Amino acid sequence: MTDATPAVPDESLSIRDNRTGEEYTVPIVDGAIRAADLGKIGKTEDEPGLVSYDPGFTNTASTRSSVTFIDGEKGILEYRGYPIEQLAEHSNYLEVAYLLINGELPTKEQYDAWEHEITFHTFVHENIKSLMQGFRYDAHPMGMLLSGVGGLSTFYPEARNISDPEVRHLQIVRMIAKMPTLGAWAFRHAQGKPYVYPDNDLSYAENFLAMLFKMSEPKFEADPRLAKALEILFILHADHEQNASANAVRSVGSTQVDPYSSLSAGIAALYGPLHGGANEAVLRMLRRIGDVSNVPAFIEGVKAGDERLMGFGHRVYKNYDPRATIIKKACDDVFEVTGVNPLLKIAVELEKIALEDEYFVKRKLYPNVDFYSGLIYEALQFPPEMFTVLFAIPRTAGWLAQWVELVDDKEQKIARPKQIYTGGRQLTFTPREQRWA
Numbered sequence: 001m002t003d004a005t006p007a008v009p010d011e012s013l014s015i016r017d018n019r020t021g022e023e024y025t026v027p028i029v030d031g032a033i034r035a036a037d038l039g040k041i042g043k044t045e046d047e048p049g050l051v052s053y054d055p056g057f058t059n060t061a062s063t064r065s066s067v068t069f070i071d072g073e074k075g076i077l078e079y080r081g082y083p084i085e086q087l088a089e090h091s092n093y094l095e096v097a098y099l100l101i102n103g104e105l106p107t108k109e110q111y112d113a114w115e116h117e118i119t120f121h122t123f124v125h126e127n128i129k130s131l132m133q134g135f136r137y138d139a140h141p142m143g144m145l146l147s148g149v150g151g152l153s154t155f156y157p158e159a160r161n162i163s164d165p166e167v168r169h170l171q172i173v174r175m176i177a178k179m180p181t182l183g184a185w186a187f188r189h190a191q192g193k194p195y196v197y198p199d200n201d202l203s204y205a206e207n208f209l210a211m212l213f214k215m216s217e218p219k220f221e222a223d224p225r226l227a228k229a230l231e232i233l234f235i236l237h238a239d240h241e242q243n244a245s246a247n248a249v250r251s252v253g254s255t256q257v258d259p260y261s262s263l264s265a266g267i268a269a270l271y272g273p274l275h276g277g278a279n280e281a282v283l284r285m286l287r288r289i290g291d292v293s294n295v296p297a298f299i300e301g302v303k304a305g306d307e308r309l310m311g312f313g314h315r316v317y318k319n320y321d322p323r324a325t326i327i328k329k330a331c332d333d334v335f336e337v338t339g340v341n342p343l344l345k346i347a348v349e350l351e352k353i354a355l356e357d358e359y360f361v362k363r364k365l366y367p368n369v370d371f372y373s374g375l376i377y378e379a380l381q382f383p384p385e386m387f388t389v390l391f392a393i394p395r396t397a398g399w400l401a402q403w404v405e406l407v408d409d410k411e412q413k414i415a416r417p418k419q420i421y422t423g424g425r426q427l428t429f430t431p432r433e434q435r436w437a
């Protein structure tokens with residue numbers, strides 16, 4: 001946009017292209033400039049305009065979103081404007097899922113209908129069971145979940161009709177309902193135990209626990225403290241704005257593929273150790289430290305740059321991750337049932353020392369959600385490979401909320417970034433026979 005008028009609007013950015021001396025004024029809306037406005041800078045018939053280079057999208061907004069708000073400096077996390085602390089204390093996962101996806105808390109009628117629908121879509125087609133059973137005995141449960149969700153798209157071909165709100169709603173219900181079934185079956189598979197069918201008399205968390213742990217008893221009764229702790233963990237993991245997996249769901253969803261396929265892209269992203277694997281690394285670290293007396297030496301090693309204190313620091317939070325505070329409290333309830341995980345003492349000591357230490361204070365390194373969650377999962381007898389599955393199940397609500405927002409957003413286009421080409425040009429191809437002669 002060329003600055004032809006003398007009065008430059010306050011909410012704008014003036015840019016002078018020193019290559020040409022040309023000046024541009026770019027509007028600032030909601031603290032952002034449009035990358036497309038940069039494209040007008042320096043554009044000629046022969047040259048493309050300016051692009052911004054941002055590997056990993058560290059300073060690029062890909063969407064407008066009203067799903068989740070994070071203020072990393074202040075340690076604030078809100079779903080649809082409601083603070084995570086209030087939701088964790090007073091709500092349950094299904095209500096939070098409804099809130100995330102629909103934008104508002106449900107009325108009693110809406111909640112009852114939602115709970116009923118989810119509860120009665122927990123079963124999966126028997127052929128999906130055969131698909132799961134076809135995996136090797138030692139298959140990673142996350143790989144099984146990924147394939148299971150991808151496979152569901154073939155059972156519901158109508159799902160590709162993403163512009164029909166009723167069709168969309170049904171797939172959303174199916175996905176939230178079936179994820180615990182697939183996750184629990186992946187867990188049972190690794191143990192060589194028979195898969196347990198859903199029990200529609202139970203709540204979302206109780207049913208999941210039953211599918212995980214039921215043996216020969218006619219009715220599995222989960223300890224209410226464990227079911228409650230699981231609800232809390234599910235609420236805390238339900239969404240986290242434009243993280244890597246949400247971005248994967250949106251990117252794949254922008255092709256207008258069905259939501260099962262979009263969601264499996266999110267699961268694939270979460271499978272990566274940089275995204276969903278940190279709590280496992282925390283456990284490994286705590287085991288290696290072994291005893292509270294070894295904590296000071298370990299901290300010295302971290303400060304000397306030998307390694308990182310896993311479960312500390314966050315790309316967004318430069319303050320205490322609000323989810324870590326809530327999880328720490330949930331630890332007490334779980335350990336009351338399961339007995340205290342001996343690694344907890346080491347974790348508490350690490351946190352105490354790190355929070356007082358200049359190295360961590362100066363770098364704004366605080367415990368993140370993964371610092372304590374692994375301890376709870378281990379106390380609940382989950383092997384580390386299940387940790388990401390336990391993350392993927394609740395994150396389904398967030399992925400779907402992000403997906404619905406994408407589908408309804410008139411501004412969204414197929415995700416197709418630019419590149420800065422660094423390869424050769426106009427080379428002459430020599431056929432193999434001549435090259436290899």
Ligand SMILES: CC(C)(COP(=O)(O)OP(=O)(O)OC[C@H]1O[C@@H](n2cnc3c(N)ncnc32)[C@H](O)[C@@H]1OP(=O)(O)O)[C@@H](O)C(=O)NCCC(=O)NCCS
Nearest residue numbers: 278302307308309310311312313314315363365368369370
């Ligand atoms: C999460 C994480 C990747 C965020 O990284 P980031 O925002 O890119 O921060 P940086 O890697 O640039 O680190 C900034 C500084 O803090 C230090 N730092 C960051 N996390 C640290 C940690 N966990 N332990 C020790 N030092 C750490 C870095 O060494 C760097 O120090 P320097 O300025 O002296 O070089 C990083 O904090 C980390 O690796 N944490 C441990 C893994 C983890 O818990 N991941 C789960 C996240 S939910």
